[in-house]
Amino acid sequence: MRSLGRLGVRVYGTKHRGGSPSNLSRFCAGTVPAGDNGRPTGDPTKIVEGLLDAGKRLGRGTVLISGTDEWAIFVAEHAAELAAAFVFPGPPSDLVARLASKQGLFEIASRQGFPTPRLVVPRSLDDAADVAVSLVYPVMIKPVLSRPDISAKAVVRTAAELLAYARVHAESPDDPNLIFQEYVPGADSDVWIFTGYFDAQSRCVAGFTGQKLRQCPAHMGHASLGIAQKNEELATQAAAFMTEIGYQGIVDSGYRYDARDGSYKILDVNPRVGGNFRQFVSRSGIDVVRALYLDLCGIQVPAGEQIHGRRWIKEDSDLIAMVQYRRLGELDLWTWLKSLRNIDEGSTFSLDDPMPFVRAMALLFSDTLAGRWRRRKRARALAAGAPAGSAA
Numbered sequence: 001m002r003s004l005g006r007l008g009v010r011v012y013g014t015k016h017r018g019g020s021p022s023n024l025s026r027f028c029a030g031t032v033p034a035g036d037n038g039r040p041t042g043d044p045t046k047i048v049e050g051l052l053d054a055g056k057r058l059g060r061g062t063v064l065i066s067g068t069d070e071w072a073i074f075v076a077e078h079a080a081e082l083a084a085a086f087v088f089p090g091p092p093s094d095l096v097a098r099l100a101s102k103q104g105l106f107e108i109a110s111r112q113g114f115p116t117p118r119l120v121v122p123r124s125l126d127d128a129a130d131v132a133v134s135l136v137y138p139v140m141i142k143p144v145l146s147r148p149d150i151s152a153k154a155v156v157r158t159a160a161e162l163l164a165y166a167r168v169h170a171e172s173p174d175d176p177n178l179i180f181q182e183y184v185p186g187a188d189s190d191v192w193i194f195t196g197y198f199d200a201q202s203r204c205v206a207g208f209t210g211q212k213l214r215q216c217p218a219h220m221g222h223a224s225l226g227i228a229q230k231n232e233e234l235a236t237q238a239a240a241f242m243t244e245i246g247y248q249g250i251v252d253s254g255y256r257y258d259a260r261d262g263s264y265k266i267l268d269v270n271p272r273v274g275g276n277f278r279q280f281v282s283r284s285g286i287d288v289v290r291a292l293y294l295d296l297c298g299i300q301v302p303a304g305e306q307i308h309g310r311r312w313i314k315e316d317s318d319l320i321a322m323v324q325y326r327r328l329g330e331l332d333l334w335t336w337l338k339s340l341r342n343i344d345e346g347s348t349f350s351l352d353d354p355m356p357f358v359r360a361m362a363l364l365f366s367d368t369l370a371g372r373w374r375r376r377k378r379a380r381a382l383a384a385g386a387p388a389g390s391a392a
Helices: 044-058 069-077 093-100 102-112 125-132 159-169 232-244 288-296 315-327 333-339 355-383
Strands: 011-014 028-032 139-143 154-156 178-182 191-198 204-216 222-228 249-258 263-270 311-313
Touching: 028 044, 044 069, 069 093, 093 102, 093 263, 102 178, 102 232, 102 263, 125 159, 125 178, 139 159, 154 159, 159 178, 191 232, 191 288, 204 232, 204 288, 204 315, 222 315, 232 249, 232 263, 249 288, 315 333, 315 355
Parallel strands: 011 028
Antiparallel strands: 139 154, 139 178, 191 204, 191 249, 204 222, 222 311, 249 263
């Protein structure tokens, strides 16, 4: 909202119940009713019709930008219909879907010879029990396809832990939606980010690299505090990989440096704009969203190196991360406060646009209270002798 809004572009968001932080920004020109609570769930035909109606009102040539994997897949699958009202990058729909899937990414990276952690995808919970005994621990467990309601990750150290986690988090016994991935040791700062924009010829028009300094959840989540750092080796490898597979549009990807063999192993490739894209800005004021917008509007994207050392924070996530790292004995309150100095930009906080921050903090507060209430209710039920599941 802010990145394009500050260029004078009218920006609209998908409608959310209760209002999302971004939709409360003063740079939000309005909302579009599409899907359910900002997600492309429901009848695809009706979602397409809703988007096309909005496109007609906004004017032919409106730029369409996906902010989640679900929307990226939906737009790619319905590109032919949506092209009647919008302009947007045109990567093949099967490529977008495979990149959004951990299994699909592993297959693509392996075929291209790009370093990637080994992984196993269990076909069922029974299959998980069979493969658990053959894995080398520790093992990272992730969903095959992440969604806003399914994003849990864990590092397990024994087969028993793995199976216990799988039984709780599997979507179904016959389709768990879980992967067991090789755990690459290292610190948070060994997790690198490459974000870029690739044009219709799959050329990297703008590319940036940086590190995660803190993650939420701790050690295995999205960046809650990050820094832009120039890494020519990774930038060259990551851009070449995306060009070779014919990708178009914005990509947000994660890599972990493996000190055991000196390689950058690809962990995630999100075929859309990342939540931390403003961690990366060039000296000419370009980020990946601005690069996409200018390119699709036929305007030359100004050249310029990325700003080295730029620090970015996701305020609500970093509060949660602080508590988690503190419980692990890895961070104290004073050290956390000192780390907040010299932040260049926040995900929601801005003096000239305060409502997104207010909304994000209100959601964090309400979610925290709701979580505590559920835990207390469960504890009272257990103390009274009721079955644990009855208090859920």
